[in-house]
Amino acid sequence: MKRILTFTLAVLMMATLFAGCKVETTVDSEYVDTFVHNYASPDEVDADGNVTYKFANKDIYDEFAKDYYEKVKEDSRLEIESSGQYSYYNPDITEIVVGVTPEAYEKLGEQKLKEEANDVGEAALKYQMNLKNPKGEITVIYRNANTAEDYFEIKVTA
Numbered sequence: 001m002k003r004i005l006t007f008t009l010a011v012l013m014m015a016t017l018f019a020g021c022k023v024e025t026t027v028d029s030e031y032v033d034t035f036v037h038n039y040a041s042p043d044e045v046d047a048d049g050n051v052t053y054k055f056a057n058k059d060i061y062d063e064f065a066k067d068y069y070e071k072v073k074e075d076s077r078l079e080i081e082s083s084g085q086y087s088y089y090n091p092d093i094t095e096i097v098v099g100v101t102p103e104a105y106e107k108l109g110e111q112k113l114k115e116e117a118n119d120v121g122e123a124a125l126k127y128q129m130n131l132k133n134p135k136g137e138i139t140v141i142y143r144n145a146n147t148a149e150d151y152f153e154i155k156v157t158a
Contacts, residue, residue: 023061023132026052028158031129035071039064065131069093072127076120082108082142093124094135099145113142114154121156129158 027036029049039060040053055061073089076096080087082104088097098117105113117140124138136158142151 021058023055023058024052025055025061025130025132026050027130031126031158033068033126033130035068036064036130039067061132068127068130072123076123079119079123080116082113082116089124092135093128094137095139095141096120096124097141097143099148100142100151101145105142105144105151110152114152117142117152117154118156121154125156125158134158 024043025036025040027033027050029051032049032051036053040055042051043054044052046052055064069089072093076089077087080098082098082100087099090096098120100113108116121138121140124140125136128134128138129136138156139153140156141153143149144151
């Protein structure tokens with residue numbers, strides 16, 4: 001009986017330790033977004049305006065990352081005038097593919113579409129820079145929605 005009680009207490013202590021693991025992110029002042037305030041409070045702001053956030057535990061951080069990803073993805077899709085049949089964000093948002101109909105490509109023109117791609121990339125970069133291990137680069141590819149041939153690709157970097 002004593003062994004079972006000891007084992008149970010050890011398991012409970014380990015669970016408490018893992019549940020209490022905090023996650024910390026530091027966000028460059030240029031990319032600070034108040035969306036994170038629903039999940040963590042600013043813990044420290046340095047002289048340059050960079051903000052450090054501490055999440056109470058990994059589950060809260062994971063929920064933040066998932067919810068923020070969905071918000072950025074949906075907001076960006078609303079901004080894309082040219083989208084033909086699809087827009088795809090890979091799960092770590094380092095690449096975005098937008099399918100554009102040939103009609104929209106001709107009507108809007110490549111310069112306008114590159115501006116749109118840059119805006120979409122900037123929004124995704126802001127998301128990425130709020131994560132604990134940002135990569136600092138987003139590739140945005142505009143592709144013919146009918147043939148899957150690339151119209152162009154741009155990189156947006158921090």
